[in-house]
Amino acid sequence: xxxxxxxxxxADAMFPRAAQATVxxxxxxxxxxxxxxGQTCCGQMHVNTGYQxxxxxxxxxxxxxxxxxxxxxxxxxxxxxxxxxxxxxxxxSVRHQHALVARRMAEQGRADAGLAxxxxxxxxxxxxxxxxxxxxxxxxxxxxxxxxxxTYHPTCHSxxxxxxxxxxxxxxxxxxxLDLVELPDAEQCCGFGGTFSVKNADTSTAMLADKIRAVQxxxxxxxxxxxxxxxxxxxxxxxxxxxxxKTVHLAEILAGEGWEAAL
Amino acid sequence: xxxxxxxxxxxxATERGxxxxxxxxxxxxxxxxxxxxLRKNLGHATSTIRAKRARVVGELDDWEELRAAGAAIxxxxxxxxPELLVQLEENVTARGGxxxxxxxxxxxxxxVLDLVRAAGTPxxxxxxxxxVKSMATQEIGLNEALAEAGIAAVETDLAELIVQxxxxxxxxxxxxxxxxxxxxxxxxxxxxxxxxxxxxxxxPRVLAMAARAYLRRTFLAARVAxxxxxxxxxxxxxxxxxxxxxxxxxxLTLPQTLxxxxxxxxxxxxxxxxxxxxxxxxxxxxxxxxxPYTSMWTGAPKTSGGTSGGTADGAPDGPQEFxxxxxxxxxxxxxxxxxGRQALHCIRCSACLNVCPVYERTGGHAYGSVYPxxxxxxxxxxxxxxxxxxxxxxAGGDPVDTLPYASSLCGACFDACPVRIDIPSMxxxxxxxxxxxxxxxxxxxxxxxxxxxxxxxxxxxVMRDAGRFSLAEKGLQLGRVxxxxxxxxxxxxxxxxxxxxxxxxxxxxxxxxxxWARTRGDRS
Numbered sequence: 001x002x003x004x005x006x007x008x009x010x011a012d013a014m015f016p017r018a019a020q021a022t023v024x025x026x027x028x029x030x031x032x033x034x035x036x037x038g039q040t041c042c043g044q045m046h047v048n049t050g051y052q053x054x055x056x057x058x059x060x061x062x063x064x065x066x067x068x069x070x071x072x073x074x075x076x077x078x079x080x081x082x083x084x085x086x087x088x089x090x091x092x093s094v095r096h097q098h099a100l101v102a103r104r105m106a107e108q109g110r111a112d113a114g115l116a117x118x119x120x121x122x123x124x125x126x127x128x129x130x131x132x133x134x135x136x137x138x139x140x141x142x143x144x145x146x147x148x149x150x151t152y153h154p155t156c157h158s159x160x161x162x163x164x165x166x167x168x169x170x171x172x173x174x175x176x177x178l179d180l181v182e183l184p185d186a187e188q189c190c191g192f193g194g195t196f197s198v199k200n201a202d203t204s205t206a207m208l209a210d211k212i213r214a215v216q217x218x219x220x221x222x223x224x225x226x227x228x229x230x231x232x233x234x235x236x237x238x239x240x241x242x243x244x245x246k247t248v249h250l251a252e253i254l255a256g257e258g259w260e261a262a263l
Numbered sequence: 264x265x266x267x268x269x270x271x272x273x274x275x276a277t278e279r280g281x282x283x284x285x286x287x288x289x290x291x292x293x294x295x296x297x298x299x300x301l302r303k304n305l306g307h308a309t310s311t312i313r314a315k316r317a318r319v320v321g322e323l324d325d326w327e328e329l330r331a332a333g334a335a336i337x338x339x340x341x342x343x344x345p346e347l348l349v350q351l352e353e354n355v356t357a358r359g360g361x362x363x364x365x366x367x368x369x370x371x372x373x374x375v376l377d378l379v380r381a382a383g384t385p386x387x388x389x390x391x392x393x394x395v396k397s398m399a400t401q402e403i404g405l406n407e408a409l410a411e412a413g414i415a416a417v418e419t420d421l422a423e424l425i426v427q428x429x430x431x432x433x434x435x436x437x438x439x440x441x442x443x444x445x446x447x448x449x450x451x452x453x454x455x456x457x458x459x460x461x462x463x464x465x466x467p468r469v470l471a472m473a474a475r476a477y478l479r480r481t482f483l484a485a486r487v488a489x490x491x492x493x494x495x496x497x498x499x500x501x502x503x504x505x506x507x508x509x510x511x512x513x514x515l516t517l518p519q520t521l522x523x524x525x526x527x528x529x530x531x532x533x534x535x536x537x538x539x540x541x542x543x544x545x546x547x548x549x550x551x552x553x554x555p556y557t558s559m560w561t562g563a564p565k566t567s568g569g570t571s572g573g574t575a576d577g578a579p580d581g582p583q584e585f586x587x588x589x590x591x592x593x594x595x596x597x598x599x600x601x602x603g604r605q606a607l608h609c610i611r612c613s614a615c616l617n618v619c620p621v622y623e624r625t626g627g628h629a630y631g632s633v634y635p636x637x638x639x640x641x642x643x644x645x646x647x648x649x650x651x652x653x654x655x656x657x658a659g660g661d662p663v664d665t666l667p668y669a670s671s672l673c674g675a676c677f678d679a680c681p682v683r684i685d686i687p688s689m690x691x692x693x694x695x696x697x698x699x700x701x702x703x704x705x706x707x708x709x710x711x712x713x714x715x716x717x718x719x720x721x722x723x724x725v726m727r728d729a730g731r732f733s734l735a736e737k738g739l740q741l742g743r744v745x746x747x748x749x750x751x752x753x754x755x756x757x758x759x760x761x762x763x764x765x766x767x768x769x770x771x772x773x774x775x776x777x778x779w780a781r782t783r784g785d786r787s
Contacts, residue, residue, distance in 0.1 A: 016775035050694030160674030193671025236765030
């Protein structure tokens with residue numbers, strides 16, 4: 001399948017390994033990955049902080065870029081069949097916020113009336129990595145080996161906006177050599193919440209402290225998740241407390257140990 | 264009978280401070296987080312209720328259908344609110360009750376005060392009333408208004424009594440004393456309850472018996488009761504209160520006069536609609552299949568010609584006078600906002616509080632409103648109105664404006680809500696309203712409303728163009744000089760709020776798009 005990668009601004013700028021591992025994994029499974037170079041960001045930070053008017057051009061830009069990627073090559077597009085992002089939160093933003101912002105801004109006379117429908121068409125073919133693998137490509141055993149003790153944090157938006165359910169766990173259980181340890185109170189938020197982590201830093205930190213305690217009880221070498229943002233938060237806390245547990249994006253585990261050799 | 268419902272009310276300016284706290288949420292939360300006993304009490308209580316709720320909800324195969332039905336009935340009520348309210352008034356009046364309309368808290372308090380005074384005589388005035396636990400009367404600050412007029416309002420719900428005796432404020436919609444443990448409650452009783460046994464222990468049964476003995480004396484002496492209502496049935500004029508203790512029923516049956524204060528959104532069109540809500544509410548609130556006491560009353564027996572029951576001298580049972588006070592207090596303003604009106608669907612079950620990771624850590628007082636937690640964060644700003652300042656000033660600004668930001672948008676509240684109120688989307692909507700209000704109010708046209716606004720505008724300018732974005736990434740890579748061992752331990756404000764408790768990652772030597780261009784640059 002020809003698949004467009006939406007790297008997400010955070011992975012592109014700060015956590016390229018998550019996006020690189022997604023490319024390596026999909027290519028190993030025999031798929032063709034394209035990276036529409038005009039892409040930037042889904043605009044979630046703006047929307048979730050209340051800046052919908054400022055988010056509008058970012059949303060429009062995202063829709064333009066990926067609409068073109070999804071257009072058949074005969075019509076000048078990239079001819080991809082799906083868009084994938086290594087982030088439940090950014091896909092949640094594309095799927096649940098883009099049309100909402102477009103409609104609200106159209107009501108204020110700021111957005112084109114057709115934008116919401118175009119955003120929905122792009123969103124309908126945009127998938128979080130575990131969704132793409134399990135639902136679209138129909139694989140759970142991606143042939144990876146990762147001989148480590150791992151615990152999985154289901155991120156809020158993948159769980160409650162996208163309903164990925166146990167897809168990431170099914171993928172992880174099929175990884176050879178991986179010792180999967182259940183995370184206590186796994187479905188509790190880590191406290192990141194975008195600008196919430198700064199605006200309400202004390203509450204965010206109190207939530208993080210409980211998450212880190214839960215991670216520690218698993219005695220895992222690695223805590224994994226499908227979102228670089230939540231992992232940045234959990235990792236920032238682990239690092240500050242000098243806890244040895246590493247944060248590794250789900251894509252890097254599914255790419256298999258030693259995937260960097262393919263870079 | 265038709266009633267002029269008036270122009271839609273504006274959000275209320277509360278002077279009693281029942282909706283608008285003194286501190287912004289971040290400031291109040293910091294104080295609450297420092298109280299380790301509070302966090303222990305809350306963590307224990309919310310996790311217990313969460314588990315109970317999950318168990319009883321899991322028993323029902325049709326829970327999702329019930330939620331959808333609850334949401335649909337409430338949406339219908341909001342669409343037909345004026346006609347349903349008039350229908351309710353007609354039916355209550357036809358069955359011997361009296362209906363009063365209150366635009367705001369002051370008007371409601373004045374009506375109740377007049378009714379309480381009218382229940383007494385110049386020689387024998389009413390000096391106290393008993394109260395059924397009620398959010399509407401908390402919202403209007405009724406107890407304080409009555410106290411100013413020399414009338415004592417005695418809370419009879421056990422938890423409300425604990426709060427009242429200790430001159431505290433409720434911190435939870437359903438479990439107002441959730442922030443207290445039993446040792447603290449024992450001390451409150453010893454210090455403040457008249458005629459309490461000095462040998463009182465902190466055994467729950469012993470504490471409940473002490474409250475029972477105290478309350479029985481109060482019930483028997485009371486001439487006026489004030490209640491709220493969980494539901495009102497438009498087609499019959501019936502009011503309903505669901506509770507666990509039976510103290511509410513004492514209030515609803517013993518005194519001569521009953522005054523019920525109810526928000527206008529509590530309506531249900533038909534008797535059959537109760538079937539849905541009496542399944543949704545107890546499971547969501549206390550985690551019970553059914554609550555112990557469901558009291559319903561229609562009108563007042565004196566004029567409704569009731570023939571069953573009655574006292575030895577032939578007078579009918581129950582209150583001889585029934586008054587219903589219908590409260591707006593910002594509700595019609597909320598109804599006018601298409602994206603915000605879902606907040607009026609709330610049945611005050613508190614399921615969203617119990618699953619909220621923010622509420623669990625800060626408790627209810629941090630919200631500064633009688634409606635705390637996720638539902639409070641969407642209801643309070645709409646009832647009380649936002650002023651447009653406080654978004655990027657954690658220490659300053661309007662406390663109400665900071666409430667929509669008191670959430671990590673984790674979505675647990677939406678999943679738990681028995682009437683499917685999409686609280687996360689409403690929070691995002693209210694954040695936008697806040698920012699747009701601030702932008703409309705900016706002092707110098709053309710300049711950003713705040714430093715945050717300037718940063719957001721700049722970021723948006725960068726993020727709508729890949730060329731600008733990759734340049735910004737290169738700028739970010741300069742941040743590598745701040746890193747030691749791949750981590751950054753300290754950043755300047757406002758990012759210092761992050762690095763106070765968390766390390767920041769060092770930017771990578773190569774961004775993804777640089778890597779892609781280097782290795783696969785020949786492809787699109």
